[in-house]
Amino acid sequence: MTAVGQARLREVVREGAGNLRALGARALLALTGIAVGTAAVIAILHVGHNARAEAMRQFEALGTDLVSITPHGDNHDVPDLSPEAVRALPGRRIGLAEAIPIVSGSASLRMGRASLYAALIAADEALYGFVKAPVVAGRRTSDLDGAAPFVVLGADLARDAAASGRPVRIGDPVTANDQVLTVIGILGPAFRSPLLGLDLDRSAVIPFQAARRLMPDAKITNVAARLAPGADDRATAQRVTDYFRLLLRTGSVQVNTARQLIDGLEKQMRVYALLLVGIGTTSLVVGGVGVMNVMLMSILERRREIGLRRAIGARRRDIVTLFLTEALILSGIGSLLGTGLGTLAGWIFARSSGWPFLPAPLALPLGAGMAVTVGLFFGLYPALKAAQLDPIAALRAE
Amino acid sequence: MGASGSGKTTLMNLIGLLDRPCHGQIHLNGVPTANLRDDALATLRNRQIGFVFQAFHLLPRLSALDNVALPLLYRGLGKRLRRARAAEALHRVGLADRASHRPDELSGGQRQRVAIARALVGAPTLLLADEPTGNLDSWAADDIMALFLALNRDPGVTILIVTHDPAVAARCPRRIVMRDGRVLDGAGVLPS
Numbered sequence: 001m002t003a004v005g006q007a008r009l010r011e012v013v014r015e016g017a018g019n020l021r022a023l024g025a026r027a028l029l030a031l032t033g034i035a036v037g038t039a040a041v042i043a044i045l046h047v048g049h050n051a052r053a054e055a056m057r058q059f060e061a062l063g064t065d066l067v068s069i070t071p072h073g074d075n076h077d078v079p080d081l082s083p084e085a086v087r088a089l090p091g092r093r094i095g096l097a098e099a100i101p102i103v104s105g106s107a108s109l110r111m112g113r114a115s116l117y118a119a120l121i122a123a124d125e126a127l128y129g130f131v132k133a134p135v136v137a138g139r140r141t142s143d144l145d146g147a148a149p150f151v152v153l154g155a156d157l158a159r160d161a162a163a164s165g166r167p168v169r170i171g172d173p174v175t176a177n178d179q180v181l182t183v184i185g186i187l188g189p190a191f192r193s194p195l196l197g198l199d200l201d202r203s204a205v206i207p208f209q210a211a212r213r214l215m216p217d218a219k220i221t222n223v224a225a226r227l228a229p230g231a232d233d234r235a236t237a238q239r240v241t242d243y244f245r246l247l248l249r250t251g252s253v254q255v256n257t258a259r260q261l262i263d264g265l266e267k268q269m270r271v272y273a274l275l276l277v278g279i280g281t282t283s284l285v286v287g288g289v290g291v292m293n294v295m296l297m298s299i300l301e302r303r304r305e306i307g308l309r310r311a312i313g314a315r316r317r318d319i320v321t322l323f324l325t326e327a328l329i330l331s332g333i334g335s336l337l338g339t340g341l342g343t344l345a346g347w348i349f350a351r352s353s354g355w356p357f358l359p360a361p362l363a364l365p366l367g368a369g370m371a372v373t374v375g376l377f378f379g380l381y382p383a384l385k386a387a388q389l390d391p392i393a394a395l396r397a398e
Numbered sequence: 399m400g401a402s403g404s405g406k407t408t409l410m411n412l413i414g415l416l417d418r419p420c421h422g423q424i425h426l427n428g429v430p431t432a433n434l435r436d437d438a439l440a441t442l443r444n445r446q447i448g449f450v451f452q453a454f455h456l457l458p459r460l461s462a463l464d465n466v467a468l469p470l471l472y473r474g475l476g477k478r479l480r481r482a483r484a485a486e487a488l489h490r491v492g493l494a495d496r497a498s499h500r501p502d503e504l505s506g507g508q509r510q511r512v513a514i515a516r517a518l519v520g521a522p523t524l525l526l527a528d529e530p531t532g533n534l535d536s537w538a539a540d541d542i543m544a545l546f547l548a549l550n551r552d553p554g555v556t557i558l559i560v561t562h563d564p565a566v567a568a569r570c571p572r573r574i575v576m577r578d579g580r581v582l583d584g585a586g587v588l589p590s
Binding site for chain 2: 008011018019022304305307308309310311312313314315316317318391392395
């Protein structure tokens with residue numbers, strides 16, 4: 001754009017802004033409509049983006065190559081997987097690098113005066129590395145512990161027990177399901193795995209063999225596995241299913257991979273985006289009608305001005321430019337306000353959820369896009385109408 | 399001049415290219431206007447014609463100077479040049495000291511002078527004034543008429559005043575009488 005063109009543009013914008021200021025409260029009302037609409041869309045966009053980022057963070061903390069294998073029976077008759085068959089999986093070279101059998105249940109624990117309800121997990125030693133759980137005191141359960149009545153407490157569990165009495169120490173007795181266990185270790189905060197449904201922070205972990213002592217039905221409830229490098233998740237899932245079909249007399253296993261879950265998440269996000277488009281369109285129309293209303297009123301009041309401008313040499317397109325600029329400024333300021341408000345709302349939501357706030361990359365272009373769309377679409381009709389006014393009739397208007 | 403309803407304003411709108419004739423043709427400065435498009439007419443109005451209205455038609459939000467400068471906006475001139483020319487035009491109508499006032503801070507006569515300055519600023523060949531003294535008291539009207547006559551002495555500006563007031567008409571060097579939509583000569587006789 002040339003310097004003259006820029007100066008001209010600046011002048012047109014300044015004049016439009018001045019005319020809008022003269023409109024006062026009415027312009028403010030139309031502006032509010034657009035601001036609220038834009039804010040809604042921008043806020044939802046930010047929240048969606050942050051929720052997705054948070055879900056991805058959870059997956060990525062433990063790796064996207066996780067696989068969950070769950071025995072699946074007919075009529076509640078859960079098939080009994082043998083631990084040996086599970087542990088043999090990596091050696092079968094069907095795409096799994098690691099497979100850890102888990103028996104999980106629940107128990108009410110008593111430690112001193114504290115009584116807590118917790119998940120009871122019986123698993124091999126490898127589980128600690130699998131979910132990246134650090135030990136802050138004592139040691140982990142080991143495969144060498146056999147069926148010994150040892151227990152390792154999750155971080156939240158140890159904290160809750162300490163809050164209602166004295167801190168838990170190594171060697172303290174814990175009563176679980178009427179059996180007495182000895183605390184041999186306390187864990188630090190561990191990652192939750194949405195795929196495996198494990199939350200070690202709120203769990204008591206016992207050696208795998210000890211499941212037979214504490215749990216009435218010590219069948220394997222879940223297998224935590226990891227894909228071998230380069231293995232295809234679909235093909236592996238199929239081969240694992242086939243492997244167990246040969247071993248089991250009744251029932252089957254269900255294999256879920258992290259990638260499947262992520263795919264599902266993405267699909268959900270697409271539905272969500274569609275919803276967003278719906279909300280955006282609605283608020284766009286509502287805000288736009290407000291703009292059109294203000295512009296039509298303004299033109300009605302300024303008919304004499306339009307007539308005069310035409311008489312002194314304004315072409316029709318000059319009149320269109322005049323009023324279209326005003327509509328664009330109106331929707332531009334509204335969208336700017338809305339983008340600010342929406343970002344603030346998204347930030348507050350992320351903060352109150354304890355997430356770091358990541359601005360959605362689409363928010364700014366979408367905000368600006370809404371402004372231009374509303375301004376052009378709903379400003380064009382009034383502007384064209386103004387330009388079509390007969391100058392003689394317009395000059396005579398009261 | 400002529401009685402109300404005799405077609406004075408209609409004729410003025412036709413000459414001013416705000417209206418198109420049903421029959422006949424209008425030549426402006428030798429240019430036939432019948433086949434011109436709307437934009438070309440607007441450009442012609444901007445360059446050749448200055449309008450003065452009975453109701454002044456000043457924009458209330460703009461200062462006298464910016465009101466006068468307005469026609470030059472549609473000529474694509476820069477702001478500084480527009481204001482310089484507008485100041486010159488205001489000086490010609492004797493209102494140089496009122497340049498920054500808004501229309502509502504000016505008297506009726508002053509407003510009409512601002513409007514005349516606006517009509518003059520583009521250096522038109524034809525100035526059309528529709529009942530320019532209609533909204534003014536006799537003192538201010540006198541003033542405006544004196545201004546018109548002074549401007550008319552400048553070579554090159556033709557001034558066409560529409561009026562039904564014989565006192566105004568009496569001061570003009572040439573009179574065209576209209577009746578029932580027809581143009582008569584100065585004595586009120588249809589030209590042969």
